[in-house]
Amino acid sequence: MAKHLDKIYDVVVVGSGAGAGPVIYELSKAGKQVLVLEKGPWFRTRDFRKDELTATRRSVYTPNLKDEFHIITYENTIGDTVSESTFESGWDFWNGNMVGGSSNLMSGYFHRMKPVDFRLADAYGEIEGADIRNWPVSYEELEPYYTKVEHVVGVSGKVVPHRFLEPRSTPDFPYPPLKENIVSGIIDGAAKQSGIEVIPTPRAILSLPKDDRKSCYYSNYCGSYGCASDAKGSSRVSLIREALKTGNCTVVTNAFVYHLETDGHFRVKRAWFVDAGGQKHAVRGKIFVVAAQAVESVRLLLLSKNKEFSEGLANNNGMVGKNLLFSAGGTGFVEFHRKDFDEATWKQLMKPGLFVNRSTQFFYETSLEGRKVKGGTVDFLWEHANPVTRAVRRLYDGTRLLRGRELKNKIYHDFTRTRRLEFEIFLDWLPYRGTYVTLAKQKDFRGFPVADIHIDGHPYQIRLGKVIAAQLKPLLDALPAHKASVNISNDPPSNLQAGGIIFGDNKKTSVLDKNCRAHDVDNLFVTDGSFMPTGGSVPYTWTIYANAFRVADVIKTLIS
Numbered sequence: 215m216a217k218h219l220d221k222i223y224d225v226v227v228v229g230s231g232a233g234a235g236p237v238i239y240e241l242s243k244a245g246k247q248v249l250v251l252e253k254g255p256w257f258r259t260r261d262f263r264k265d266e267l268t269a270t271r272r273s274v275y276t277p278n279l280k281d282e283f284h285i286i287t288y289e290n291t292i293g294d295t296v297s298e299s300t301f302e303s304g305w306d307f308w309n310g311n312m313v314g315g316s317s318n319l320m321s322g323y324f325h326r327m328k329p330v331d332f333r334l335a336d337a338y339g340e341i342e343g344a345d346i347r348n349w350p351v352s353y354e355e356l357e358p359y360y361t362k363v364e365h366v367v368g369v370s371g372k373v374v375p376h377r378f379l380e381p382r383s384t385p386d387f388p389y390p391p392l393k394e395n396i397v398s399g400i401i402d403g404a405a406k407q408s409g410i411e412v413i414p415t416p417r418a419i420l421s422l423p424k425d426d427r428k429s430c431y432y433s434n435y436c437g438s439y440g441c442a443s444d445a446k447g448s449s450r451v452s453l454i455r456e457a458l459k460t461g462n463c464t465v466v467t468n469a470f471v472y473h474l475e476t477d478g479h480f481r482v483k484r485a486w487f488v489d490a491g492g493q494k495h496a497v498r499g500k501i502f503v504v505a506a507q508a509v510e511s512v513r514l515l516l517l518s519k520n521k522e523f524s525e526g527l528a529n530n531n532g533m534v535g536k537n538l539l540f541s542a543g544g545t546g547f548v549e550f551h552r553k554d555f556d557e558a559t560w561k562q563l564m565k566p567g568l569f570v571n572r573s574t575q576f577f578y579e580t581s582l583e584g585r586k587v588k589g590g591t592v593d594f595l596w597e598h599a600n601p602v603t604r605a606v607r608r609l610y611d612g613t614r615l616l617r618g619r620e621l622k623n624k625i626y627h628d629f630t631r632t633r634r635l636e637f638e639i640f641l642d643w644l645p646y647r648g649t650y651v652t653l654a655k656q657k658d659f660r661g662f663p664v665a666d667i668h669i670d671g672h673p674y675q676i677r678l679g680k681v682i683a684a685q686l687k688p689l690l691d692a693l694p695a696h697k698a699s700v701n702i703s704n705d706p707p708s709n710l711q712a713g714g715i716i717f718g719d720n721k722k723t724s725v726l727d728k729n730c731r732a733h734d735v736d737n738l739f740v741t742d743g744s745f746m747p748t749g750g751s752v753p754y755t756w757t758i759y760a761n762a763f764r765v766a767d768v769i770k771t772l773i774s
């Protein structure tokens with residue numbers, strides 16, 4: 215074992231993404247010795263090129279699915295239960311294995327959860343079959359940490375009053391809004407006409423330089439790509455790089471943690487990992503923090519069986535893996551056509567790089583089947599610039615496969631004379647009996663059982679999604695656009711994972727306490743999105759960052 219790993223670290227952190235970064239940053243700055251064990255390699259800013267093949271078509275930022283896959287278990291359209299490997303299906307549930315994790319690749323659409331999201335059960339009551347709970351902490355407890363993320367990670371935007379604006383301790387964002395395409399004004403006009411209020415979308419992207427990070431240069435390739443200017447608020451540049459400057463933080467890359475060993479007294483003693491050469495190592499620590507993203511964090515606890523925990527670490531109540539969340543809702547688009555605009559306006563509309571940055575939370579509460587219910591958020595964005603992906607999407611005209619000149623003409627026409635404005639609907643993925651993680655019998659190339667992700671979206675999500683899509687229609691109709699298409703689906707977006715190791719006050723029905731410390735393991739914390747019993751109707755990362763800062767403050771008080 216490398217010599218520096220021989221000591222007892224104050225904190226050993228598994229993973230280095232959004233859930234890990236704040237703990238690494240805060241504890242290193244507080245003078246504690248922090249060891250980070252990260253499964254992936256360390257890409258530097260200079261390594262992130264705008265190459266579609268690297269970013270989306272090859273296993274560069276994620277493992278090769280032949281070596282490391284997941285099993286997905288679901289019910290197919292004829293009612294049979296199917297279990298298939300993601301190597302066979304290509305449906306990838308890895309999101310970024312590298313220092314900084316998937317936060318390097320995120321688009322950075324950042325929304326806070328609302329106060330009501332913290333007491334969903336009280337506010338809207340039960341939904342049959344769903345395990346909806348209030349959180350053991352309130353919005354007010356998390357608010358200072360949402361604000362901290364705005365400053366430390368860097369969030370740009372503009373606060374405008376609207377019916378579901380969450381209470382804020384500061385009047386506005388520390389960074390002004392990013393530059394926008396003229397489409398944002400067009401959406402504002404449609405919002406006015408339809409009476410559906412839209413808001414500027416906050417982004418974890420710097421509009422102005424900060425420390426040694428440059429501001430955004432509008433590269434046109436953001437989501438799924440690493441940032442070549444450090445403007446994106448990845449855990450790597452905004453937190454870990456700062457932590458390293460303290461001299462208190464050690465990062466070990468290509469370190470796959472496969473076992474957390476306890477000492478017979480309900481405390482973790484050592485983390486075991488395999489290095490790139492297949493060698494096994496053990497490291498000792500006072501506090502252990504798991505943040506490997508929801509599915510893999512569950513897998514690690516389930517792999518860590520022993521005499522004290524025969525079903526997996528912290529799993530004596532059988533709750534580890536349960537209440538896994540994704541994000542419900544769907545996607546859609548409208549199309550702008552060249553013929554509807556004068557040349558100058560069209561040129562502006564086709565301008566690459568500039569953001570749309572409009573959302574609506576007008577339907578954050580709505581009604582369904584005669585009842586007041588929680589609704590959701592809709593974000594607007596351009597169709598991704600990826601040329602290969604866009605061309606492949608044009609292969610079919612309805613069900614007819616296009617070839618040769620016809621295909622060439624279609625691609626040329628669509629790329630030069632149309633532009634797609636897409637939207638994403640974010641609704642609560644309900645905690646449901648059919649969505650959970652177990653260990654599969656299949657093993658990865660290192661010989662460890664892979665995670666079996668059982669997926670069954672609650673049918674309610676589809677009904678609600680259709681209602682939101684219908685309510686959005688007047689806004690879409692007011693746009694000078696064509697061909698509105700919406701797809702409401704219970705297929706989970708694999709990049710938005712939460713739940714599985716949920717927190718709560720009741721030891722029998724949750725794994726972690728309100729500070730994300732395992733009820734049954736004194737020195738074990740979990741700080742990625744797996745603590746969340748419900749997810750809010752927004753992407754999760756701002757909440758993951760904020761909560762990890764909150765937990766870091768708790769951990770600080772425990773290490774003398």
Ligand SMILES: Cc1cc2nc3c(=O)[nH]c(=O)nc-3n(C[C@H](O)[C@H](O)[C@H](O)COP(=O)(O)OP(=O)(O)OC[C@H]3O[C@@H](n4cnc5c(N)ncnc54)[C@H](O)[C@@H]3O)c2cc1C
Nearest residue numbers: 229231232233253311315316320321322323471742753755
């Ligand atoms: C293309 C894309 C776009 C996105 N856009 C948005 C967005 O606009 N808004 C938003 O809020 N969110 C977005 N997200 C989601 C966001 O990136 C995640 O919510 C966030 O990064 C999750 O943080 P995490 O710590 O749980 O996981 P990660 O950031 O993925 O970090 C987990 C880390 O743990 C490591 N790891 C896993 N297993 C082990 C192990 N056994 N041992 C050691 N290390 C391990 C992984 O390699 C990884 O580095 C996007 C994600 C992607 C991929």
Ligand code: SF4
Nearest residue numbers: 430431433436441446
């Ligand atoms: S430069 Fe801007 S648009 Fe490009 S990846 Fe970085 S944050 Fe995203």
